[in-house]
Amino acid sequence: MTSAVQDYPSRLSDPASRKLGTFSYLPPMTAEQIRKQIEYIVAKGWNPAIEHTEPKFASSNYWYMWKLPMFGETDVNAILAEIEACKAANPGNHVRLIGYDNIRQSQGANMLVHRAPIKA
Template identity: 50%
Template sequence: MPFQNTMGDYQTRQTLETFGFLPALTQEEIFDQIAYVIAQGWTPSIEHIHPSQAMNHYWPMWKLPFFGSVDLQQVVNELEACHRAYPDHHVRFTGYDNYTQSQGSAFVVFEGRR
């Protein structure tokens, strides 16, 4: 969904996760965020859900989290595989901080069709 910088649109637009109120991230910015999660030693994970259920607290996981992963390309390949398998779903990348046992980062990489 293209970003519209108008207050009326902002109030009616559904925002998802940390960067939901910003313009869509570029491919390079997405790679930078994933690289940051890996550099922090956090566990990358991929989740997906149909847009009609997007406000649910729990989204189904795509495979298991990538415990100990240090390969950016592996994570990117899995994001794309999830999007190919579920083209009409939102696909979210999450970085879990093992120390605080919480999400350190989460954002939608692909927005599904509504």
């Protein structure tokens, strides 16, 4: 019997093939899907934060923080505006959204919300 699990040929030698978290195995999220994820983060009471990095460093543990985490922010539009501001200020960078769970002291959510074009 053949396995139905699909192999994703992600390789360090091919930056365009690299996966950046669970959601990156799915098609890119639409604006509405990103909004729903932000609504989920807010509903859970998690603190949103935005990070960015150059595509060649995306597999590194260090990403640049965009401002401070948005402690206690519940306005989805304000969070979306910060994502757009980060993208505009760093057009060649990947941008990810994190939802920090202050009770469990961990990340409750972490997803790429903008994938920068990979330059060959």
